Amino acid sequence: MTQADVELPAGLDQAFGAVAGELGQATSSWLFVRAVARCAGDRAVEGLADTAGPQFVVLDAVARGWLAGVREQVVDPRPVLEAIGSATRLVVVGVEATFLDALVARINPAVKIAMIAHSPFAVDWDRVLDNYGGRVERVDLDTFQHWAGGKSALLTFAYGQNDSRTIVAPLWLRACGADVRAQFRALVGWNVLEAPMNLYPRWLVEVDVDSFTHFVPGT
Amino acid sequence: MQAPQLILPALLVVTLVIQAIWPRYRLLVVLGGAGASCLATSVLGLGHAAQLLSDVPWDVLVILVGLGLVSEVLVESRVFGVMAMRACRWSGADPRKISLLFAVGMYSHGGLVNNLTALLLILPMLLGLYKLVGVTQRYVTWSIGLLLVACNLGGAATPIGDFPAVLLLGGGKMTFTAYLVRALPTTLVGLVILVTLVVYGVRPERGLSKSPVSAAITVDTMTALYRNVRVDRRMLVPAAAALSAMIVADKGATPELICWIGAGAALLVRPSLGERLIRRKVDMEAVLFLLGLFVMVVAVRRSGVFGSVARGLVALPIPPVAQLVVFVLSAGLLTALFSAGPSMASLLEVGDVLARVHPPNAVYVGLALGVCAGSSLFTTAATSGPLAQALTERADLRDAEGRPLRFGFVEFLPVGILSFVVIEAIAIGYCLLAVQRGW
Numbered sequence: 001m002t003q004a005d006v007e008l009p010a011g012l013d014q015a016f017g018a019v020a021g022e023l024g025q026a027t028s029s030w031l032f033v034r035a036v037a038r039c040a041g042d043r044a045v046e047g048l049a050d051t052a053g054p055q056f057v058v059l060d061a062v063a064r065g066w067l068a069g070v071r072e073q074v075v076d077p078r079p080v081l082e083a084i085g086s087a088t089r090l091v092v093v094g095v096e097a098t099f100l101d102a103l104v105a106r107i108n109p110a111v112k113i114a115m116i117a118h119s120p121f122a123v124d125w126d127r128v129l130d131n132y133g134g135r136v137e138r139v140d141l142d143t144f145q146h147w148a149g150g151k152s153a154l155l156t157f158a159y160g161q162n163d164s165r166t167i168v169a170p171l172w173l174r175a176c177g178a179d180v181r182a183q184f185r186a187l188v189g190w191n192v193l194e195a196p197m198n199l200y201p202r203w204l205v206e207v208d209v210d211s212f213t214h215f216v217p218g219t
Numbered sequence: 220m221q222a223p224q225l226i227l228p229a230l231l232v233v234t235l236v237i238q239a240i241w242p243r244y245r246l247l248v249v250l251g252g253a254g255a256s257c258l259a260t261s262v263l264g265l266g267h268a269a270q271l272l273s274d275v276p277w278d279v280l281v282i283l284v285g286l287g288l289v290s291e292v293l294v295e296s297r298v299f300g301v302m303a304m305r306a307c308r309w310s311g312a313d314p315r316k317i318s319l320l321f322a323v324g325m326y327s328h329g330g331l332v333n334n335l336t337a338l339l340l341i342l343p344m345l346l347g348l349y350k351l352v353g354v355t356q357r358y359v360t361w362s363i364g365l366l367l368v369a370c371n372l373g374g375a376a377t378p379i380g381d382f383p384a385v386l387l388l389g390g391g392k393m394t395f396t397a398y399l400v401r402a403l404p405t406t407l408v409g410l411v412i413l414v415t416l417v418v419y420g421v422r423p424e425r426g427l428s429k430s431p432v433s434a435a436i437t438v439d440t441m442t443a444l445y446r447n448v449r450v451d452r453r454m455l456v457p458a459a460a461a462l463s464a465m466i467v468a469d470k471g472a473t474p475e476l477i478c479w480i481g482a483g484a485a486l487l488v489r490p491s492l493g494e495r496l497i498r499r500k501v502d503m504e505a506v507l508f509l510l511g512l513f514v515m516v517v518a519v520r521r522s523g524v525f526g527s528v529a530r531g532l533v534a535l536p537i538p539p540v541a542q543l544v545v546f547v548l549s550a551g552l553l554t555a556l557f558s559a560g561p562s563m564a565s566l567l568e569v570g571d572v573l574a575r576v577h578p579p580n581a582v583y584v585g586l587a588l589g590v591c592a593g594s595s596l597f598t599t600a601a602t603s604g605p606l607a608q609a610l611t612e613r614a615d616l617r618d619a620e621g622r623p624l625r626f627g628f629v630e631f632l633p634v635g636i637l638s639f640v641v642i643e644a645i646a647i648g649y650c651l652l653a654v655q656r657g658w
Contacts (some may be wrong), residue, residue, distance in 0.1 A: 009430035015355070038435060040431075131447040
């Protein structure tokens with residue numbers, strides 16, 4: 001079979017929207033790009049970027065990166081662990097399954113981890129947390145400040161860096177207001193995207209890299 | 220006919236009609252109707268509220284609550300999610316195999332946990348799969364329709380699957396095993412026929428593009444969603460043991476006692492979770508609905524009207540076996556109009572009288588199957604129908620062209636008619652065989 005001849009099915013944007021909230025946009029993008037490349041070849045990856053990319057810009061960036069030769073997702077939690085430092089409590093804002101899995105596997109077991117259960121997409125939060133075997137607790141947007149303190153850190157995932165600007169989930173702005181910033185020891189942004197995005201970041205929002213106390217760039 | 224024989228059945232029927240018309244107020248309507256029945260029996264000299272309440276089959280309510288909690292423990296064990304993921308991988312995300320596997324899976328789950336729980340567990344996963352696979356209106360209609368009917372059949376397959384069968388078990392009409400050995404094979408035959416007709420006859424996936432890309436994305440995604448999810452055996456084993464212990468009820472201990480102790484033991488495995496489940500997950504809506512219903516049925520029973528209806532049925536100038544057929548058909552049609560709980564609770568009183576003339580097992584299992592057929596005719600006939608509709612609407616499914624996909628009364632009707640005919644035929648066939656062979 002000539003893989004490039006396989007036609008892309010319609011409705012992939014709907015399919016992506018169904019999982020983006022639960023796995024994270026970068027993790028889902030890599031999953032989609034790999035599956036499309038495996039079944040239909042690189043031309044189909046370009047088609048995926050053209051059809052679903054305008055709506056999901058992280059998918060567009062990952063697909064374009066794939067076509068430019070970036071075939072492996074680099075996941076190194078060590079700089080994040082350094083940024084978190086001696087914090088004993090970590091609140092995660094947003095989901096990126098591949099990155100969070102790696103971080104949870106390496107982090108000191110004494111550190112308590114919570115995730116804010118809030119997303120513009122449909123998410124089965126019980127299933128999200130079941131993947132961490134009780135290691136990650138669920139908190140809500142209006143209760144996560146109970147986790148604040150001098151030994152607490154707030155972490156979110158960032159998508160690309162363009163000079164002093166980066167892209168994050170809007171939840172970060174809602175969670176990390178002026179009142180909250182002073183309550184956490186560290187505000188950590190973890191860039192999980194290799195290349196900056198070229199399109200208007202729908203579903204996401206642009207912030208200053210300086211708004212984080214620690215920004216862990218992609219490789 | 221005396222006044223109580225007119226007033227009390229009229230109260231029951233009017234209450235059932237109103238709750239069927241305005242299901243959003245059904246608890247208010249049924250509890251109001253129960254209060255009115257108590258008042259009427261007091262005024263008519265047929266007994267005070269305390270006497271009516273003492274006749275309520277509390278053992279059935281204990282079983283209902285106990286089984287509901289055991290279901291929740293099963294849910295916490297994550298066994299259903301892991302099985303759904305494996306089903307997706309086994310099927311290779313082929314739409315036809317998905318329909319087939321999920322229908323069979325829903326039948327199995329429906330036999331173990333109540334229908335609403337089974338649907339709440341399975342349907343969201345399936346709707347998520349639909350978004351990944353990409354589906355059409357035809358596929359949604361027939362595959363979700365088949366799922367609903369499989370859920371009803373599963374509920375009728377075991378004495379713990381749904382409350383019509385729980386009523387039989389709790390009321391001591393049949394033992395656990397006696398019901399299981401008759402209803403399980405019969406409903407299984409119904410499932411095989413329906414699945415064959417739908418999956419291989421109707422072929423819901425007709426018109427769907429079978430893309431290897433969709434299949435790969437679906438399988439990869441499901442694997443990723445459940446990448447580290449494991450079945451919690453600490454929760455699964457006690458829940459499974461509690462369900463298995465129901466069979467022991469045949470050997471001395473009564474089913475409500477087994478259920479009470481079994482559910483308690485399963486919840487004690489993790490006390491904090493057990494306490495949370497008891498406080499938050501007991502289906503009070505179902506308990507109060509059935510309580511109101513039982514009070515009304517007890518009131519009607521005291522008027523003697525059920526006995527009159529049954530005697531009228533037995534006196535029909537038709538062969539005895541034809542009386543059973545009429546009974547089973549009536550059960551189906553009444554259930555389609557008034558839903559399973561009310562129909563079963565009322566007709567069971569008639570069934571008790573018929574069971575003196577006909578083999579009791581034929582009457583009771585025939586009744587349960589007739590109720591199952593009726594539950595499958597309209598989406599409004601069972602609470603799982605509106606739930607399926609609500610979940611589908613919430614999922615905001617769309618076809619490849621972006622048109623919204625629906626699942627409601629009209630969409631389900633062809634599936635319902637087919638299912639009603641098949642299950643009624645199976646129920647009547649069972650009754651005929653049971654009478655002929657003395658089963």
